Amino acid sequence: MTRLPARGEGRLGCILWLFAAGVAIMVVVKAVPVKLADVEFADFVEEQAQFSARASGETLRERILKKARELEIPLDPSDLSVRKSKQRVQIEWTYTVTLDFGVYQYDWTFEHELDRPVFIV
Numbered sequence: 001m002t003r004l005p006a007r008g009e010g011r012l013g014c015i016l017w018l019f020a021a022g023v024a025i026m027v028v029v030k031a032v033p034v035k036l037a038d039v040e041f042a043d044f045v046e047e048q049a050q051f052s053a054r055a056s057g058e059t060l061r062e063r064i065l066k067k068a069r070e071l072e073i074p075l076d077p078s079d080l081s082v083r084k085s086k087q088r089v090q091i092e093w094t095y096t097v098t099l100d101f102g103v104y105q106y107d108w109t110f111e112h113e114l115d116r117p118v119f120i121v
Contacts, residue, residue, distance in 0.1 A: 030099045031108075037071045038110050049089045049116040057084040064091070073097075090115045 044067050052060050061082045068075035074095050081092040091114040099106045 026101060030101065034097050034099065034108065037073060041067060041071050041073055042112055045091055045093070045112070046114060046116065049091055049114055050119050052084065052089050053118050053120045057082045057089075060084065060089070060091075064093070068095075084118075087118060088115065089118055 045064055048055075048060055048063055055063075061077075061080060064080060064082070065075065065077060074097060075093060076095070079094045081090075083090045092112065094109065094111045096107050096109045099108055
């Protein structure tokens with residue numbers, strides 16, 4: 001005897017999976033650009049730190065703040081610390097990005113520390 005599937009069987013599971021997939025896609029669409037900007041900014045800061053032999057600490061600071069503005073990173077100047085000697089450069093920065101998901105807001109805090117030798121080019 002052949003058993004026929006009951007009508008409507010599995011629809012609730014399908015709806016829940018579609019909802020979960022929609023939420024996951026929304027999170028990815030909001031979070032990935034923020035993370036990519038953070039990675040690009042961290043790479044820029046590291047490059048500036050390594051090859052900053054001829055730049056003063058204030059010049060280095062201005063370059064970093066300019067790049068943050070270009071990438072639309074909400075870095076407050078008071079949350080950026082640049083200490084430079086002849087041998088090393090130490091940079092610390094912290095900022096928070098608010099991801100708005102309509103019914104929920106998530107504050108994503110990024111904290112970075114960088115301590116690199118200065119290369120003379």
